[in-house]
Amino acid sequence: MKFLEKKWLAPLAISLLLVGCNSEEPAKNDDTETTENAGASEEAGPYTVVDDRGVEVTFEQVPEKIVSLQPSNTEILFELGVGEQIIGATEFDTYPEEALEIERISDSMTINTERVIELQPDVVFAYTVGEETHIEQLENAGLKVFVIKTAATIDDVYGDIEQIAEVLNVEEKADEIVSGIEEQIAAVQEKTASLDVKEKVYFEISPSPDIWSVGSGTFQQELIEAAGVENIYADQQSWFAVSEEDLITRNPEAIITTVNYSEDPKGEILAREGWSNITAVQNEEVYELNADILDRPGPRIGEAIELIASAIYPEIFN
Structure with a gap:
């Protein structure tokens, strides 16, 4: 589930909503392969990516306008080099500093679905806990919603980075990021x-x-x-x-x-x-x-x- 920042909720609610990793949740979907070649080129035709609900989300072209409903996904988007494309984020998206300039469309408990629909993003990156009604509203309005289950493991984080990169046709950048994290962890473990x-x-x-x-x-x-x-x-x-x-x-x-x-x-x-x-x-x-x-x-x-x-x-x- 999600840990955003602990100052906005009672500590327990924060633990359960903002950091993610409830062992009772179903296993994270391992099938992150596209059913079609995802974004073979920026000019390519429709491509499909499977989200963590197991839903096949089809894009006519690589998304340009993005809404992010989770701080960790916002950080991933900036790391992938597409942070400037985010037009809506939560009020707890505080990193990197540029994220503070993005319009806030969600607080700790609710999403301003009307505003999200008005913004007409090409993709909304949502998460799996407590947002079912909002997801349905956004999808009924014709928006593309890609759900990322909050990571419970380090490998899940790598998977999230790869999935988001697949949607945005920046897979090579994702490989660089994952390799960099692995090297950083390896350096720590070499010492310990x-x-x-x-x-x-x-x-x-x-x-x-x-x-x-x-x-x-x-x-x-x-x-x-x-x-x-x-x-x-x-x-x-x-x-x-x-x-x-x-x-x-x-x-x-x-x-x-x-x-x-x-x-x-x-x-x-x-x-x-x-x-x-x-x-x-x-x-x-x-x-x-x-x-x-x-x-x-x-x-x-x-x-x-x-x-x-x-x-x-x-x-x-x-």
């Missing part, structure tokens, strides 16, 4: 491979009093593992409410927080009653990392993995 023991880390996505963390089946778990770190809650599934008593018993050696809507997330954690015996708190190994980078399954995932690894293992990155 020398570690004898992985540090035990607690990853917080929502603060006290309603504390939530991430377990297996989440996008964040993929990043944590790729960074050479051990999630103390890898035995849990999806997003879940944390028992403080259980967390204290598990005694993490470091804490990562992506909470970005309180004044001092790190200070709040260090000052929590009853947490003073936790090793991470005693050693002040609490790290506030950029939520937009860690929570968005887009082209910055290599950077996200490096952020985690360099925070936990600064000695091997200096």
Whole structure:
């Protein structure tokens, strides 16, 4: 589902809507091949690309005007070099800086379908959770809607980049981007491979009093593992409410927080009653990392993995 920015919703809703990776969702469609040769040339006739609903979306020509309904897809579009073609985005599309200039046609919960229809985009990149009614309205108005299920894995991110590139006839650029991410991740893992023991880390996505963390089946778990770190809650599934008593018993050696809507997330954690015996708190190994980078399954995932690894293992990155 989608993690946009946590300041606009209650933390749990953010976890479920903005970062994507619900293990209960159906598996991401692997059949991303075109049923016809997608955009053999910019002058080519109709071509068809399959979206993550399994729907074949046919384009008469390569789309020029784009609406993006998810920040991670907006980042992908800019990375593919077609960001200037985006004419509508969500109010949480904050990266790159140029994205701030795009007209806002969606807030955290709703899409201004009337405005989207008025803009007459050639394609709307939507996502799979909570937008069924909007998708139907847009399609009934004759718009091309291409649905991208929010990535649950690193490989899913590569697939998203490739699908979007296929729609826009920039497949070679997608190959470059994926290769660059793979190299970035490999460079991190080359450093962490020398570690004898992985540090035990607690990853917080929502603060006290309603504390939530991430377990297996989440996008964040993929990043944590790729960074050479051990999630103390890898035995849990999806997003879940944390028992403080259980967390204290598990005694993490470091804490990562992506909470970005309180004044001092790190200070709040260090000052929590009853947490003073936790090793991470005693050693002040609490790290506030950029939520937009860690929570968005887009082209910055290599950077996200490096952020985690360099925070936990600064000695091997200096």
